[in-house]
Amino acid sequence: MKKLVVVLFLFAAAVTKAQILEPVKWSTSVEKISKTEAYLVATATIDEGWHLYSQDVPEGGPVATTFTYDDSSKKFKLVDKTEEGKGHVVNDKIFEMKIKYFDGKAVFKQKIKLAPNQKLTINGSVEFMVCDDGRCLPPTTEDLKFEL
Template identity: 45%
Template sequence: MKKLLFTVFVFLLCTQLHAQILTPVKWSYAFKKLGNNEVMILMKATIDEGWHVYSQTVKDGGPVKTTFTFPASKSYTVVGKTIEPKPITRNEKVFNMDVSFFENSVVFQQKIKLKTGQATVKGTLQYMTCNDRQCLPPEDVEFTVAVK
């Protein structure tokens, strides 16, 4: 009997170790030259079907909104706020409020003014993703874009 219980325990443990971590959002980064030593940093979220990422404009009391943070740098300055396209807005029962979000993909953009001809732009983004059955905990992602 002990051997049977031990075997079942090991099987359950191995099953848990092989469980997949959900990653319904993949991030990619690029830049576009604007001229006059300005560039647009592009932060693209590719979102699996059925999932969504929240806008930067979600009100308090709802899901965690997407935020971008750029630390101070000697090689560039951040110009204005991070911009986003028009989101989908609808009432989500779980939060009991209207929320704005993106499905499939979204590109956030941040203008940067270079102090030199090139720079390594670093930042951190925080986002939360949900589908119609569950929400995943907010995730912090560090990123780097080499601007040349």
Template identity: 40%
Template sequence: MKRIILFIAVTLISASSFGQLLKPVKWSYASKKINETEAVLLIKATIDDGWHIYSQTVPENGPQPTAFSFSSSKAYQLKGKTQAPNPVVKHDQTFDMEVGYYKKSVVFQQRVKLVERSPTVKGTLTYMVCNDLQCLPPEEVAFSIPVK
């Protein structure tokens, strides 16, 4: 009986340790009205130490760039492209090319023209996160940002 209990305990501990997924990037969202007809969306990535995500523009055959897709709506219109601070540009050994990336945190900004008073902007973002040893598969994250 003790062996059965020990076997079950070891099996559960092993299964739970395999079930832990790496999530080195946390996303947060906010909006800020500039005036009655315009707002800026703030999309922040907080990146664990030792990891980085790639900029919105990378060379062909490189890593997955960070990309944003906004749902179309009659409540708002996008103004221009999603903006970001200048990335760190270095040679990436994994891809054997110069690439731009962000460490620790980065805030992406998207301006919107408000057609309705308080719309909710929805969309998805795609990104890839790497460290010096590995890259995780590209991930797509849905977001919903109320503009108040």
């Protein structure tokens, strides 16, 4: 009986230790600008103590946040680059360079043009990397869906 208890305890400890960290949760929305323009809005909610890197990071740094949108339907057109909020520019301890990152919440907006009164679902994805003050998680890709 003691062996069974020990085995169960070790198994529970291993499962607890092997939990996957997911410090960023993504949500999407659409902001209409006009009948033919809108913003695809991707919002990252970032757990306390973690930070998400900008779309523009120096070479040799972390993986930059990168958005892709499936425009194979040719029903919309991307306008310019995806915009991002102000964030923080710091001398990053892990990468030993000046880097822009976000904590708490980050909002990214991609302007698009489309035909008037278009009913459309736009699929996309975001690749991103997060770190806390002592470690980084491997880059992650999350699927995004925007309903117009």
